[in-house]
Amino acid sequence: MTSPVLPSHGRVRPLGLAQVSITGGFWGRRQAVNATATLAHCESWMERLGWLANFDRVADGTTSPDRPGWSFSDSEVYKLLEALSWEWGRTGDPEAEAAIKRLTARVARAQDPDGYLNTCFGHGGQQPRYSDLEMGHELYNTGHLLQAAVARLRTHGEDDLVRVARRAADHVCRTFGPDGRPGICGHPEIEVGLAELGRALGEERYVEQARLFLDRRGHGTLRDIPLGRAYFQDDIPIRQADVWRGHAVRALYLTAAAVDVAVERGDDELLRAVERQWERSVARRTYITGGMGSRHQDEGFGEDWELPPDRAYCETCAGVASIMVSWRLHLATGDVRYTDLIERTLYNVIATSPSPDGRAFFYANPLHQRAPGRPADADEVSPRAEAGARAAWFDVSCCPTNVARTLAGLQGYLATTDDDGLQIHQYAPSTIRAELPDGREMAVEIETAYPESGTIRVRILNDALWTLALRVPAWAAGATLVDDGHARPVEPGMATVRRAFRAGEVITLELPMEPRFTWPDPRIDAVRGCVAVERGPEVLCVESHDLPHPGRLDALAIDPLPGPRAEPGGARVRGRLAAPPDRPWAYSGAAAAPAAGVEWIDVPLRPYHSWAHRGPSSMRIWLPIERE
Numbered sequence: 001m002t003s004p005v006l007p008s009h010g011r012v013r014p015l016g017l018a019q020v021s022i023t024g025g026f027w028g029r030r031q032a033v034n035a036t037a038t039l040a041h042c043e044s045w046m047e048r049l050g051w052l053a054n055f056d057r058v059a060d061g062t063t064s065p066d067r068p069g070w071s072f073s074d075s076e077v078y079k080l081l082e083a084l085s086w087e088w089g090r091t092g093d094p095e096a097e098a099a100i101k102r103l104t105a106r107v108a109r110a111q112d113p114d115g116y117l118n119t120c121f122g123h124g125g126q127q128p129r130y131s132d133l134e135m136g137h138e139l140y141n142t143g144h145l146l147q148a149a150v151a152r153l154r155t156h157g158e159d160d161l162v163r164v165a166r167r168a169a170d171h172v173c174r175t176f177g178p179d180g181r182p183g184i185c186g187h188p189e190i191e192v193g194l195a196e197l198g199r200a201l202g203e204e205r206y207v208e209q210a211r212l213f214l215d216r217r218g219h220g221t222l223r224d225i226p227l228g229r230a231y232f233q234d235d236i237p238i239r240q241a242d243v244w245r246g247h248a249v250r251a252l253y254l255t256a257a258a259v260d261v262a263v264e265r266g267d268d269e270l271l272r273a274v275e276r277q278w279e280r281s282v283a284r285r286t287y288i289t290g291g292m293g294s295r296h297q298d299e300g301f302g303e304d305w306e307l308p309p310d311r312a313y314c315e316t317c318a319g320v321a322s323i324m325v326s327w328r329l330h331l332a333t334g335d336v337r338y339t340d341l342i343e344r345t346l347y348n349v350i351a352t353s354p355s356p357d358g359r360a361f362f363y364a365n366p367l368h369q370r371a372p373g374r375p376a377d378a379d380e381v382s383p384r385a386e387a388g389a390r391a392a393w394f395d396v397s398c399c400p401t402n403v404a405r406t407l408a409g410l411q412g413y414l415a416t417t418d419d420d421g422l423q424i425h426q427y428a429p430s431t432i433r434a435e436l437p438d439g440r441e442m443a444v445e446i447e448t449a450y451p452e453s454g455t456i457r458v459r460i461l462n463d464a465l466w467t468l469a470l471r472v473p474a475w476a477a478g479a480t481l482v483d484d485g486h487a488r489p490v491e492p493g494m495a496t497v498r499r500a501f502r503a504g505e506v507i508t509l510e511l512p513m514e515p516r517f518t519w520p521d522p523r524i525d526a527v528r529g530c531v532a533v534e535r536g537p538e539v540l541c542v543e544s545h546d547l548p549h550p551g552r553l554d555a556l557a558i559d560p561l562p563g564p565r566a567e568p569g570g571a572r573v574r575g576r577l578a579a580p581p582d583r584p585w586a587y588s589g590a591a592a593a594p595a596a597g598v599e600w601i602d603v604p605l606r607p608y609h610s611w612a613h614r615g616p617s618s619m620r621i622w623l624p625i626e627r628e
């Protein structure tokens, strides 16, 4: 099975690249751009910056202290290898195969005879191996190598990349096993890599090593740092924690591994701990976009309700990691709340990051941009994650390759099976062919213009008796299902049809796509008195390009009484730009009165994921309310 995550058991089973293909639409376009532009873009930047040559220098014995790139630059090569492997599995593209071979040869040459593989430590002129577990990222890099090998193994089979990963995993188990050094990595990732490679190769000891790393964490195992041990989740054992904290990507990669270990070990205590953390973090520490992490200083979660829109960090990688967690939890439990959050994150974080040409990316994804960013030079590395404009590459460039590997394997997140049928979670023009354990075959074709339209047609391709289940998103109150000519209302959750299907029949799900207001919990102080507009799975935003006075987006106020009106691809609300007169002091003994005599206008909203496509702009999702 060619799926990124393959638990040995769970409430539902994932379908892989061989069973599901996306044939067009919103995600089909993005997969195509990823394949034709982003993959080569990533390789050329890593070549240009010397991140690939770092492997050659280790192999040739020419390393020196002035190595280019951060200590985690090896991981970008591995994430690209993972993306290329899913891409080759999806399309059989010979260019992807050639790139895999090219990169694998350079990586393999740099592996030490005992399996250690890292271009930043342990060679001439460098610090010794594992001499900075807190910030050195050695095991983190290895974790991404193992995930790349899983992709290669499942789409192609054993080859040099898989053999390199196996030797690296064995080295980790020898060095950090029960009788080895009792250390952990400051950046979780080795755990999720070990768990999945263990599943892919049937190597139980890799899963056990992942469990050991998980349970070692949270006891002050790492040195304290200025940001505190919560930064790398070494403050509280994962089984005792009840919310995510610290660096968001670290917290989420760690949690993904915890689900893997819990499922493989039948460890219900651990699974319940993770579900508890998911619940509180989603209820109190997650943006309306699905974005996670509000603090810039440590790229981390804030306190409960600390969700400022303009200071939202919402790293693209945290979106990827959130999907990794929710998908694993969904496979374990079948709970639709997890696939609901995946949809929200896909449309409002993952889709937001890459430019339409696939050669520039957002790293941070704020919900409010006060001043337009400076257009990024397509030929320069951006030193900053928070630029207000998509950049071709970053000094810390974790997000582009993370988007690439997610998009290349995206069809793996569309559907699942159980013992009696097929569950469809994400809607895209696609074909799905799957077999039940008793041999019954299910084949469907999905026709939809989602999310532009809420009509999803599921065309049955063969005669068989089984249960079709379609996810009705939490926002989709008033949805209807048309089966055999009969329409019936369906509630958010899973709408099911169980019967003997005939080839050619069509079951239609109608999701209400009228734009709607969404109100925040008043404890999110930063957006109290504001409302957002959503349409289907898309969060909408106002962009300065669409306003008569672009400089005055700060002064936007909307009248919520008329409600948002539908417009192709977005919505309109009634609002005005009523800036008070400038004063020498922004505070006063009297509450500010709305400016008089300013006309109400129609304010257009567009999907947040498309913001800054037309050049730098100021933008906001949360709209202050003013009643006339």
Ligand SMILES: [Zn+2]
Residues within 6 Å of the ligand: 315, 316, 317, 318, 363, 397, 398, 399, 400, 402
């Ligand atoms: Zn990132």
